[in-house]
Amino acid sequence: MNDKNKTLFSEFNPVSKQEWMDKVNIDLKGADFDKKLVWKNLSKIAIQPFYTNEDTINCLTNTGENSQALTNYRAIRVQNAENANKLALKAIEEGMNGIIFEVVEHIAVSELLKDINLNEISVSFILFSNELSFATEFISFVKLNNVASHNLKGYFDTQLISNYVTTGKLDNTNFDVIAALINLTAEFPNFKAITLSGSEYLDAGANQVQEIAYTLNSLVYLIDELTQKEIKVQTIFDNLNINFAIGLEYFIEIGKFRAFNNLLQEIATKYGIVEFSKTVTAKTSIWSKSVTDAHTNMLRATTEAMSAILGNVDGVLIDPYDKEFNNPSDFSSRIAGNISTILKEESYFGKVSNPVDGSYYIEEVTFKIAEKALELFKAIEANGGFYTSFEGELIQEHIAQIRQEKVKLISQRRLPLVGVNKYPNLMEKVSSEILSDSYKITSTKILKPRRASLEIEAIRKATEELVAATNKRPIVELASFGNLTMRKARAAFSYDFIGVSGFNVQQEESYASALEAAETSANSEADVVVICSSDEDYNESAIAFVKAFRALNNTKVLLLAGAPSNIDELTEAGLDGVVNMRSDVITTIASIQKKIQQTIKA
Numbered sequence: 093m094n095d096k097n098k099t100l101f102s103e104f105n106p107v108s109k110q111e112w113m114d115k116v117n118i119d120l121k122g123a124d125f126d127k128k129l130v131w132k133n134l135s136k137i138a139i140q141p142f143y144t145n146e147d148t149i150n151c152l153t154n155t156g157e158n159s160q161a162l163t164n165y166r167a168i169r170v171q172n173a174e175n176a177n178k179l180a181l182k183a184i185e186e187g188m189n190g191i192i193f194e195v196v197e198h199i200a201v202s203e204l205l206k207d208i209n210l211n212e213i214s215v216s217f218i219l220f221s222n223e224l225s226f227a228t229e230f231i232s233f234v235k236l237n238n239v240a241s242h243n244l245k246g247y248f249d250t251q252l253i254s255n256y257v258t259t260g261k262l263d264n265t266n267f268d269v270i271a272a273l274i275n276l277t278a279e280f281p282n283f284k285a286i287t288l289s290g291s292e293y294l295d296a297g298a299n300q301v302q303e304i305a306y307t308l309n310s311l312v313y314l315i316d317e318l319t320q321k322e323i324k325v326q327t328i329f330d331n332l333n334i335n336f337a338i339g340l341e342y343f344i345e346i347g348k349f350r351a352f353n354n355l356l357q358e359i360a361t362k363y364g365i366v367e368f369s370k371t372v373t374a375k376t377s378i379w380s381k382s383v384t385d386a387h388t389n390m391l392r393a394t395t396e397a398m399s400a401i402l403g404n405v406d407g408v409l410i411d412p413y414d415k416e417f418n419n420p421s422d423f424s425s426r427i428a429g430n431i432s433t434i435l436k437e438e439s440y441f442g443k444v445s446n447p448v449d450g451s452y453y454i455e456e457v458t459f460k461i462a463e464k465a466l467e468l469f470k471a472i473e474a475n476g477g478f479y480t481s482f483e484g485e486l487i488q489e490h491i492a493q494i495r496q497e498k499v500k501l502i503s504q505r506r507l508p509l510v511g512v513n514k515y516p517n518l519m520e521k522v523s524s525e526i527l528s529d530s531y532k533i534t535s536t537k538i539l540k541p542r543r544a545s546l547e548i549e550a551i552r553k554a555t556e557e558l559v560a561a562t563n564k565r566p567i568v569e570l571a572s573f574g575n576l577t578m579r580k581a582r583a584a585f586s587y588d589f590i591g592v593s594g595f596n597v598q599q600e601e602s603y604a605s606a607l608e609a610a611e612t613s614a615n616s617e618a619d620v621v622v623i624c625s626s627d628e629d630y631n632e633s634a635i636a637f638v639k640a641f642r643a644l645n646n647t648k649v650l651l652l653a654g655a656p657s658n659i660d661e662l663t664e665a666g667l668d669g670v671v672n673m674r675s676d677v678i679t680t681i682a683s684i685q686k687k688i689q690q691t692i693k694a
Contacts, residue, residue, distance in 0.1 A: 109144045135299040137460045143452035150459040154357035155350035156404030158446045163190040163407030164432045173203035190214035198222045201229045210239045216246035244280045247333035249287035253310045260537045271321045284333035291337035295378040295541035297495025300348040305468035309478035329368035337377035338396035347457035349403025374400035375409040385511025389413035401441045417526040503678045512545045516591040524556035555594035568597040569618035571609040574629030582624040582653035593681045606633035614644035623652040630656045642666035647691045
């Protein structure tokens with residue numbers, strides 16, 4: 093047989109799944125397979141570490157089609173029609189093919205949309221007031237400029253559900269407004285008059301299953317209200333634009349969008365709707381962003397946009413990396429717009445059809461998300477539906493449980509956020525003014541979109557305020573001795589762990605003996621000393637270290653990196669605490685700050 097015609101790897105025998113499992117179990121050395129290798133995310137979905145062609149794959153239908161004409165949006169807050177128009181034209185020049193105008197008060201539509209080709213550029217409007225007068229003027233402008241009915245693309249967002257879940261107030265006249273908007277845009281099938289948002293759920297700490305389920309519950313509620321105003325169900329589905337936030341869990345987010353498309357079709361079928369036209373717009377989440385090491389937000393935005401595009405959305409809105417603490421600059425806005433352009437044109441995301449279809453992993457994730465979301469959707473409907481469940485605070489309670497679990501995992505560093513709880517940028521200077529005091533719940537009835545990092549930001553803020561008040565940044569010394577490998581590893585861990593605080597964490601100081609390390613570090617300029625060595629060295633000399641240290645200095649914070657077996661004895665001798673894989677960042681650093689503040693005051 094000619095080697096050129098050989099099948100790749102044909103000389104190797106096929107490997108069964110059981111053979112893989114046997115090999116894995118040997119490598120695990122008796123450890124539990126499920127606990128070690130099966131990942132359970134916060135949507136309570138168990139993800140296997142590998143799949144083979146022996147696995148049964150559940151492929152859902154109607155998961156959407158990869159959009160070859162993805163709308164790349166830029167959001168512009170309209171304070172002045174002329175300035176907003178200039179910003180929009182600049183965005184279009186930079187490659188954007190969609191503009192979202194945030195219209196706070198009535199402005200002249202002709203000035204706002206001057207020189208924008210509505211046959212090619214999608215325009216959407218988030219309306220805060222005077223919705224009908226603005227919409228009427230907009231449609232008149234469109235007709236006056238002879239825009240082809242099928243070319244007009246975009247949507248109106250009156251924030252009906254968004255305002256309700258974030259303020260707890262619902263104005264029933266808004267349903268009349270939406271009904272009027274539907275009638276106004278009847279001639280333009282690709283311009284959507286109804287926008288439902290699920291982003292507030294994810295940004296308040298919900299998981300993907302909750303985001304899908306509650307959005308669908310709100311849709312059923314909206315259908316019930318609008319049909320009473322003689323709007324046909326088919327018309328409602330044809331006018332839908334759904335806004336979703338995009339979270340950090342890359343593959344889960346891909347599955348989320350695909351699962352939503354499937355469930356939306358299922359619900360439409362229950363209403364007797366076979367075909368309908370809707371759009372899904374994805375926005376980078378507030379939850380995942382940070383104000384420390386903020387440039388990492390660009391990386392998060394990139395992976396979020398990737399998962400949304402692969403999940404078959406129709407449009408993406410990528411926020412500038414500095415939006416959470418600054419008025420976005422021209423640079424940050426341009427970078428945000430370039431992300432989806434690069435993905436679409438240079439990474440070929442806009443030039444392939446459904447690249448994730450058939451992937452065992454993603455098909456399994458999609459199926460499980462859809463299954464759990466449908467179960468939750470039915471539970472809310474059985475409880476009286478969306479409005480009853482939100483008024484009774486059932487939805488808020490469910491989201492709060494997941495949010496608290498996420499915050500706990502972040503504080504334990506089991507849910508990593510680069511620049512926040514892992515790999516902090518110790519060279520960065522951050523003003524206390526942009527850091528949060530912490531997350532304060534003003535009302536259990538409303539959802540408050542927030543960053544996941546708020547509690548850790550509060551820790552950093554306390555440090556920055558201390559520096560401002562005392563003109564002194566606390567110094568941390570990593571005092572190491574003994575076993576080279578372990579002391580290096582534990583010093584590196586401590587550097588990363590305590591660096592979150594904003595303290596001046598110095599590079600490791602190595603000593604020939606524990607006694608030398610104790611005496612030198614006790615007399616150094618450091619405010620915090622971390623003992624770094626191996627468990628064997630701790631058994632031999634940790635007690636001696638602590639006693640020698642405390643004999644010379646009784647005010648410094650003294651910590652140990654690791655989990656010593658004689659912690660009680662060490663604590664009694666004067667050790668303030670330990671840092672290890674089980675340590676909670678917030679609790680540990682807060683206690684360090686408290687003692688440092690007392691020392692400085694004294």
